Amino acid sequence: MHSSDFDYELPDEKIAKHPVSPRRVARLLKASSPSSITHHTFEHLPKILDEHGCDGLWVNDTKVLQARLYMLKPTGGRLEIFLLEPLDGVAEQALSATKGSSWRCMVRGGRKWTSGYASIQLGDIVLEARPIHPEEGLVKEEGGTFKLTFSFTGADCMGDVLDKLGKMPLPPYMKRESEDSDKDEYQTVFARLPGSVAAPTAGLHYDDVLLSDLEQIGLPLSRLTLHVGAGTFKPLSAGAIESHHMHAERCVLTYSTLQLLRSQNRRIATGTTTLRTLESVYWMAVYHKTNGTFPDILPQWTPYELDDFNMSYEDALDYLMELIPNEGLWTFKTRIMIKPGYRIRSISGLITNFHQPNSTLLCLVAACLESAGFQQSWLELYDVALEEQYRFLSYGDGCLIELK
Incomplete structure (x- = not known):
């Protein structure tokens, strides 16, 4: 697999320079399969998740530093x-x-x-x-x-x-200085733990009205933390995907986080950073089971080197709850890279924005779309989004990918 497999032409006018207001009117493309793509706004998310049978809506509650x-x-x-x-x-x-x-x-x-x-x-x-x-x-x-x-x-x-x-560290592709309004707009409304230098942008679509509507159908937010680093903007290294050196990011969870995960069956992850954390939790269990200790940084290729290890996601959570203290924070760094061929274990759906060409985020999305039946590649979905005038990148619109 080559880095050029994740390239596409993104016209500058498709890149959102400012968010829509209110946040919940951002558009939402729902992709259940190549033959089932529908168009909504985030206002419709409670109904969509209810129909999906979602019993856990996960978000990354990191807070962006004015770095x-x-x-x-x-x-x-x-x-x-x-x-x-x-x-x-x-x-x-x-x-x-x-x-x-x-x-x-x-x-x-x-x-x-x-x-x-x-x-x-x-x-x-x-x-x-x-x-x-x-x-x-x-x-x-x-x-x-x-x-x-x-x-x-x-x-x-x-x-x-x-x-x-x-000042707020806006992504370089916005090609503008940060403004006073970005202090609020480039921060999720549920941000809690400071430490990121980039926003978990799928969460920017949620506002207080939408959160209230979600709670009314029994879907309060489930929270974890991954501090997003500047490496999220690093393009794929030229050549084979395997030549790319993945950046490490710090995850913060608690024992109660694992308990909550264990109680749920159909989880939806809001954002690539949330999914990366949920998958890393599984591989931390597998790594410890294999090596007898936790790594300082979960290695990039662990999921592929230990892919034949026979452990369900639920068993991994049970295993970790025997090891993690009941109180305090459980923190670790992860460097795992999710790419096509990777088997998603933790979720039944991903809410995410439309990402940059030649990015590791696009690799992750491609892996999810494989699980949704998009065998002709992620470009099927992105072609639809471009044709339908969706707004791209951090302040842009989003999509919900339903996994098989």
Whole structure:
């Protein structure tokens, strides 16, 4: 399988630059099979899910950080810093830090930043940044990132500093600066745990009215957390799919999450990140059963190397509940890559947006469409969406893929 198998022409006018309002009037393409494609809006989702027999609607409740900072170098030149993840990997601790924290970042305009602090000030809040090893200057790491240490005054914690001084990290394909409205619009209404640098965009279609309608049919949201990294925008490596190095993202669950999953039979995942987490839960169980320990990061190809392991999703949940503490958080990082040929185990349907060409997200969607009977490839569905004038990417419309 080649990266070119996931390419298609996406005209710029099909890319949504702003969301519709209210959120629930976004269009929803329902795909049950190649011969059963219907067109709705998200307002119809409660009725559709009720007919589907859904008893668990899962969402990713991560919260997007205002992770883009525009700072001034000691020379007065402008510097753009994009915070990717804290160096210790735990966003909650880094954001609650009362004096400062260290992050892996992308830096634009830093070529001549050889010494001193970069800074930004708003009222009483002053934020300063410097390379983690000042004597070495700005050192580029693998992947073109940099390690920076931040310190501040005038605020209670690093999270407050980012809320006041940072900008929403809109995807590069929007080709515009973030606006004040993006602080709300590029955040799900159920966002809870800060740590992402990109939104779980399928969840952007839900608003309070839609959530109320879902609760009225007995479908309150089921929640988990995956902190979305900038790697979600990384295009597939040229050549064979197997040559692509998948990014790792941090998942956060609890014992009660596993209990809730175990009580459900027909789950719908809202978004690729939600599905990636639900599938990773299964492979964490298989990995532990095989190796006697949990991995620090669930490897990219574990699902294919251990595919013949005989364990149902329900048995995997039972196995994990014997291992996971009843209280506190269960966290792990996952690097699994879902591509055509992968067998989906955790859900009976996926709600997702229409994704970029040459993306790992499109690989995941292609795997789901295989399970829905689209043997001629994902392009069947995307051709319909383009012809029917659906809006694409983060602020665009969505689709519901019903798996066999």
